Amino acid sequence: MTDFANVVPIIDTSNSMTINGYVAITKRSSKAFVSYAQPGDGLAVVNYDSTARTTYSAGSSLATVDQNLSQAIAAANAIEALTFTGSATAIGSGLIAAATFLDPATTPKAMILLSDGYQNTGPAPLDNLPSYPVYSCAMGPNADIALMQQIATQTGGVYYNAPYPSTMMFIYCLTSALMAQI
Structure with missing residues (x-):
């Protein structure tokens, strides 16, 4: 078991997150x-629309998180300031x-991907998968579940279906525990 992990949550900040009521639970x-x-x-946070x-x-x-956990606090504050528009x-x-932060990092490393929708712009996700795990969380019934499953499966991560916002805390706790075992 390793003493540290390198992780990057990747948060969908498209307007559909607001429309579908996922902003508060996602934050x-x-x-x-x-x-x-x-x-x-090691910690960074990425958002996308x-x-x-x-x-x-x-x-x-x-x-790199210090003894006072200052970086975790700063990351939480940055997440709170996100707008979903x-x-x-x-x-x-x-x-x-996210890969720009994780590719140079030592292992273990992983991405945590959240989305409630379909890829509809930009580079194809399956053409840009990392060589380390992506834990994908499909937020709600409008998500491209097949794509989210493929992303997790092809990277050695785990797919979670989160049809209700209340399940997100469980998913994050479980993912954190899985990372701790690497």
């Missing part, structure tokens, strides 16, 4: 997930943006 669950970070862990953006990082690299869903762009 709450994502903040809880980053709060699990321990000293020495029509394009991908860095929500939190240490410049162009993962932030984007006009499209570029899952592939989110994967590419």
